[in-house]
Amino acid sequence: MATHKITVTVNGAAREADVESRLLLVHLLRESFRLTGTHIGCDTTHCGACTVLLDGQPVKSCTVLAVQADGREVSTVEGLERDGKLHPVQEGFWEKHGLQCGYCTPGMLMTGCALLARTKEPSEQDIREAISGNLCRCTGYVNIVQAIQYAAAKLRER
Amino acid sequence: MIPAGFDYHAPATLSEAVALLSRYGEGAKVLSGGQSLLPLLKLRLGHAEHLVDIGRIPGLEYIKEEGGMLRIGGRTRESALEQSELIRGRYPILYDTVRVIADPLVRNLATVGGNLAHGDPGNDHPATMLALGAQVVAVGPSGERVIPIDKFFLGLFTTALQPDEILTEIRVPSPPPRSGGAYVKLERKVGDYATAAAAAQVTLGANGAFDHVGLALTNVGPTPVRSQDAEDALIGKRPTDAVIAEAARRAADASSPTPDRRGSVEYKRDMARVLAGRALKQAVQRAGGQ
Numbered sequence: 001m002a003t004h005k006i007t008v009t010v011n012g013a014a015r016e017a018d019v020e021s022r023l024l025l026v027h028l029l030r031e032s033f034r035l036t037g038t039h040i041g042c043d044t045t046h047c048g049a050c051t052v053l054l055d056g057q058p059v060k061s062c063t064v065l066a067v068q069a070d071g072r073e074v075s076t077v078e079g080l081e082r083d084g085k086l087h088p089v090q091e092g093f094w095e096k097h098g099l100q101c102g103y104c105t106p107g108m109l110m111t112g113c114a115l116l117a118r119t120k121e122p123s124e125q126d127i128r129e130a131i132s133g134n135l136c137r138c139t140g141y142v143n144i145v146q147a148i149q150y151a152a153a154k155l156r157e158r
Numbered sequence: 159m160i161p162a163g164f165d166y167h168a169p170a171t172l173s174e175a176v177a178l179l180s181r182y183g184e185g186a187k188v189l190s191g192g193q194s195l196l197p198l199l200k201l202r203l204g205h206a207e208h209l210v211d212i213g214r215i216p217g218l219e220y221i222k223e224e225g226g227m228l229r230i231g232g233r234t235r236e237s238a239l240e241q242s243e244l245i246r247g248r249y250p251i252l253y254d255t256v257r258v259i260a261d262p263l264v265r266n267l268a269t270v271g272g273n274l275a276h277g278d279p280g281n282d283h284p285a286t287m288l289a290l291g292a293q294v295v296a297v298g299p300s301g302e303r304v305i306p307i308d309k310f311f312l313g314l315f316t317t318a319l320q321p322d323e324i325l326t327e328i329r330v331p332s333p334p335p336r337s338g339g340a341y342v343k344l345e346r347k348v349g350d351y352a353t354a355a356a357a358a359q360v361t362l363g364a365n366g367a368f369d370h371v372g373l374a375l376t377n378v379g380p381t382p383v384r385s386q387d388a389e390d391a392l393i394g395k396r397p398t399d400a401v402i403a404e405a406a407r408r409a410a411d412a413s414s415p416t417p418d419r420r421g422s423v424e425y426k427r428d429m430a431r432v433l434a435g436r437a438l439k440q441a442v443q444r445a446g447g448q
Contacts, residue, residue, distance in 0.1 A: 001163045021166035021209070022199075043159050045197050046349060048263055057237070057266040063196045064267065067166050068189075068211065111263065132348040133261030 006070035010035070011079030019066045026050045028066035029076060037077040037106050041135075048134035051107035052076050058114040060133070077106035080113065088154035089113050089147070098147030100138035107134045112148045116155055122148070161199035168211045172218075172297055172324065175210050179322040180299050182208045188324055189213070190233055190272035193264045194281075212324060218271075221245065228330040232271030232295075237262070239270060249330070250444055251339025251359055255286040258341070261349040271325040274310070277317040277381075280351035284311060284382035286341050287328065289357035289372035294318075295327035302326075311381040336369075337361040338444025342437045343376070344429055346420065352377040353420040354429040356409070358437035360392075362447045368392040373405065373438065378413035378430045385409040388434070397442040406435035 003018045010033060017032050029035045029052065041049030043062050050061040053075035061074075080087035089112045092098060099105045108131060115122055115130040122130070127148050128141070136144060166189075169175040179186050185207035189195055198204035212218065218233035221242045228249060230239070239245055240256045259265055259273065259282050273283040274294060287294075292307045296319055310318050319325060333339070343355035355376035363369040371392045374384040388409035395401045410431035417423050 001165055004166065021164055022161045024160070024196075024200075027160075043200070045193065045260075045264060048261075051263060054266075058263050059266050060263050062200075063193055063264075065166065065189075065192070065196070065209075067168075068192070068213065070168075130262060133263035 004067045004070070006067055008066075008069045008071075009073045011075055017066070021065065021067060023066040024062055025052070025054075025064040025066050025069050025074070026061040028069070029061065029074070032066075035076050035078050039103055039106055041103065041107075046135065047104070048107040048111065048131075049104050051110045051134060053110055053114055056114065056117065058111045075110070075113075077109055080109060087113065088151040089116065091154065092147035092150035093144075096143050096147040096150050098139070098144045099136075104134055104136045104138075108136065108144055112151060115148065116152055120152065120156060122152060124149070159200040161196070162202060162205065164199075164206050165208045166211065167208060168214045170214060172212075172215055172326065175212055175215060175324060176297060176299055176322060178208070178210045179324070182210075184321050186210055186321065188275070190275070191235065191267040191269040192272075193260065193268040194272065194276045194278065218326060223248070223332060226332050228332060230270050230328040230330070232269065232275075232325045232327055234270050236260075236265035236268045236270060236273070240265060248333070249339070251286055251289065251341050251357060251441070252330075254339075254341035255282050255357070258282060258343045258345065258355075264349070270328060274328065275317060275319055275325045277311060277313075277315045279311075279314065279379060279381050280377040282341070282343065282352065282355065282376055285355060285357040285374035285376040285384075286339075287330070288374035288382055288384045289339065289359040290330045291359075291372055293329040294325055295329065296320075296323040297326045298323035304329075308384065314380040333359070334361055336363070336445050336447075338441045338446070340437045340440035340444060342433045342440065344433060351420075354378050354413075354415070354426050354433055356430065356433040356437040358434070358441040360397075360438070360441045360445055360447075362397075362442070362445045365396075366447055367394055367396045371405075371438075373409055373434060375409060375413055375430050375434065378415040378426055380414070383409075383413050385412040385434075387412060392438075397438070397447050402435050402438045402442075405438060406431045409434040
């Protein structure tokens, strides 16, 4: 089986890799690029722990081939912080205690960022719908929703 | 989980893609959004020697009304359908449907063509397209052919598409005045397949009676189940509770569910009946009837 030389822009920087056809995007990020902030949860397209942004859209990176990302832009949780300052969504999770074990958090953060890039004033229902593909088994979502609301307010102040 | 090895091809044109499928025959699979295919390959429930990714072929993603028809490009993402004002305003049954397909993250990659071509009776578009009387356009080595949706779903994971054909477009007749449609799904949680679901598309005559009805069910048989018998029971009648209840009963009779964690045969058939009734009522309401 042939390998493919691909170039993927990850968090703004072009990165190259030689990949097998069957390599999944989540493994490219974690193993080839050592960006282990993106988690692997269920591995069956259910839990959303592996959510990254592909050309700005949140997707489950366990269900995308690395080779499909060739020439495209990927954003991961590592790219959220800027100049030592947390992204407002990250700050929200800190302030509102939007996590316990933290396993779902990278995925929640990426989905939250994508939502706020699209909508300035999401309703609680909008937030709940947006994160309906991200499972949290600790908190029951109340604080996660509040964290995203906090971030929305912060971003509106800018 | 990692899929077994395969070769990946990313053709730039439709004809190149068809040529690849012709060359590799049964060993090749079309990769559209990948949201059903990749899980199957990872779980090793499915197998492919070659994946032909149609994601880099331009011109397969669009939603437009033209010539009395809604045309949806085969590779149109579900999220695009969901965000379309045209769909929300003119095809509420499609809006209902797309909102309950998997979850928002999956819908960012999953495609309308893939949802049909996969031939999974648990998918949501098939029943809706049956109710709408859609047509499917397939392109193969000898050109294009149009397949009526009634002839498309042949069995479990089996459609009328040949191994060297690609689903390029879905055509839906634009609804005449006094039409309405609805899709009602019972699911245990977001992202689950339907325990049962019903799609209804109706047109009412000037006297308020049913002029045209399309009624189909999801995940209660090896293919989506259209019930001609139920449709016949409605034509020419006014949408009273009793008339709708009778049609819903007939629709459920046409189903052949299998028992699983979502419920017993009896439960699923009864849910099919309840949902068919609700879909019909909602469709009538949207058509401006009582």
